[in-house]
Amino acid sequence: MPDLFQIVACDPASRARAGVVRTAHGSVETPIFMPVGTRGTVKALSPEEVRAHRGQIILGNTYHLYLLPGHELIARRGGLHRFMHWDGPILTDSGGFQVFSLVYGAIADEIKGRRPQHGDLKPNMVKVTDDGVLFRSYIDGSEHLFTPERSIAIQHQLGADIILCFDELPPFRAGYEYTARSMHERTHLWEQRCLTYHQQRYSPHTGPQPPRQALFGIVHGGVFPDLRRESAELLGSMPFDGLCIGGSLGATKAQMYEVVDMTVPYMPDNRARHLLGVGDVDDLIEGTARGIDMFDCVSPTRLGRHGTALVRDRERNWKLNVTNAALREDDAPLDAWCDCYTCQHYSRAYIHYLFRAKELFGIRLVSLHNVAFLLKLTSEMRASIIAGSFTDFYAAWLGRAWG
Numbered sequence: 001m002p003d004l005f006q007i008v009a010c011d012p013a014s015r016a017r018a019g020v021v022r023t024a025h026g027s028v029e030t031p032i033f034m035p036v037g038t039r040g041t042v043k044a045l046s047p048e049e050v051r052a053h054r055g056q057i058i059l060g061n062t063y064h065l066y067l068l069p070g071h072e073l074i075a076r077r078g079g080l081h082r083f084m085h086w087d088g089p090i091l092t093d094s095g096g097f098q099v100f101s102l103v104y105g106a107i108a109d110e111i112k113g114r115r116p117q118h119g120d121l122k123p124n125m126v127k128v129t130d131d132g133v134l135f136r137s138y139i140d141g142s143e144h145l146f147t148p149e150r151s152i153a154i155q156h157q158l159g160a161d162i163i164l165c166f167d168e169l170p171p172f173r174a175g176y177e178y179t180a181r182s183m184h185e186r187t188h189l190w191e192q193r194c195l196t197y198h199q200q201r202y203s204p205h206t207g208p209q210p211p212r213q214a215l216f217g218i219v220h221g222g223v224f225p226d227l228r229r230e231s232a233e234l235l236g237s238m239p240f241d242g243l244c245i246g247g248s249l250g251a252t253k254a255q256m257y258e259v260v261d262m263t264v265p266y267m268p269d270n271r272a273r274h275l276l277g278v279g280d281v282d283d284l285i286e287g288t289a290r291g292i293d294m295f296d297c298v299s300p301t302r303l304g305r306h307g308t309a310l311v312r313d314r315e316r317n318w319k320l321n322v323t324n325a326a327l328r329e330d331d332a333p334l335d336a337w338c339d340c341y342t343c344q345h346y347s348r349a350y351i352h353y354l355f356r357a358k359e360l361f362g363i364r365l366v367s368l369h370n371v372a373f374l375l376k377l378t379s380e381m382r383a384s385i386i387a388g389s390f391t392d393f394y395a396a397w398l399g400r401a402w403g
C-alpha cells in the first residue's frame with residue numbers, strides 16, 4: 001500500500017511527528033493510541049462510545065478470535081468490522097505474542113519471575129519448530145498449528161485493515177546469542193514468509209482483488225543495539241507497509257526508551273512506526289518524542305476494572321484509586337482536564353460509591369474515562385506537533401525539558 005502513511009508535521013527539537021495512516025476503513029491521525037478489543041470488544045465499552053471519545057482505530061487479537069468464535073465464522077458474517085459493529089480501521093496482531101506467552105509467560109511475569117498463568121497449562125502445551133508453533137487451546141485442549149502463512153490467512157479472513165507478521169517472542173531473559181539466533185533463524189525468515197504469502201493474495205492472476213490490507217513487519221533484537229539496527233535496516237528494505245518495534249523491550253521504562261532510541265533511527269521515515277503493547281501516560285509522551293506513531297495496550301480498561309482512574313497529578317503517578325476513602329465526599333470529576341462522558345456527568349464520590357457497592361456501572365465509567373483520557377492525550381500531542389509546541393507540551397506533562 002504505497003501511500004499508507006504521510007507525515008504532516010515534524011517537531012524540530014525531537015523526533016516527534018504528526019502523520020496520517022490511510023486504510024480501507026478511513027484515515028487515522030497520528031500519534032494515536034489504539035484501544036485493545038481483544039475478543040472483538042473493547043471491554044465494557046460500545047463501539048459508539050469509543051468513537052465518540054476520539055477513538056479512530058482498535059486492535060483485535062488473532063489468537064483469541066481464532067479460538068473463539070473462530071475466524072471462519074467471523075468471515076461468514078462479513079468480517080470483524082461487521083461482526084463487532086465497528087466501521088473504523090482495525091489492526092490485528094499475529095497471535096505470536098499469545099502462543100509464546102504459553103511457553104515463557106507474559107513479559108511482566110518473566111520480569112517478576114512468575115511462570116505462565118493460563119489455568120492448568122503444562123509445559124507440553126506448546127511445541128516450537130522452525131516451521132511454526134504447535135499449541136493446545138486453553139479452552140478445550142484441542143491442538144492447533146500457527147505458521148507464518150496460517151497467521152496471515154486467519155488475519156485475511158478477519159478482514160483487518162492492518163495485519164502483523166508472525167514472529168518468535170524470545171524469553172525476556174534471553175542472552176545475546178539466543179536473541180540473535182531467534183531473530184536470524186526464525187523471526188526474519190518467518191516475516192519473509194508472511195510477506196510472500198500476503199503478496200500472493202494480491203497477484204493479478206488470483207482473480208478479483210480483495211480489499212487491501214496493510215502488512216506491518218516487526219523489528220526484533222532485544223536490548224542489543226547492533227541486532228536492533230540490523231533488524232530495522234533489513235525489514236525497512238522490504239516492502240512492508242509499516243514497522244512495529246516488538247520483542248523484549250527491557251525490564252524498566254528507561255531501558256525501553258533506550259531500545260526505542262537504538263531502533264527508530266534505522267527505521268524508514270516514510271512508514272508508520274508502532275510500539276507494541278505500550279500505553280502508560282509517560283510512555284506515550286516519551287515514545288512520541290522518540291518518533292513513534294502508534295501505540296496499543298490493554299491497560300486503560302484493565303485499570304478500569306480494578307478501580308484505577310488515569311489522572312494528572314503533582315507526583316505524575318497518573319493513577320487514582322477510586323476506592324480510596326478520601327473520595328467518599330469528593331464532588332470533583334475524576335479529572336478536570338478530561339472531557340469524557342464520565343467526567344462531564346459523574347463525581348468522584350459517586351464512582352467511589354459504585355465500586356464500594358460492586359456495581360458494574362462503575363467499571364464502565366472508569367474504563368470509558370481511561371480510554372478517553374489516553375485518546376485526548378494523543379490528540380493534544382498531535383496538535384502540539386503541528387503547532388510547533390511539542391517540547392512545551394512534553395515539559396508541561398512530564399515536568400522536565402526534552403533532551
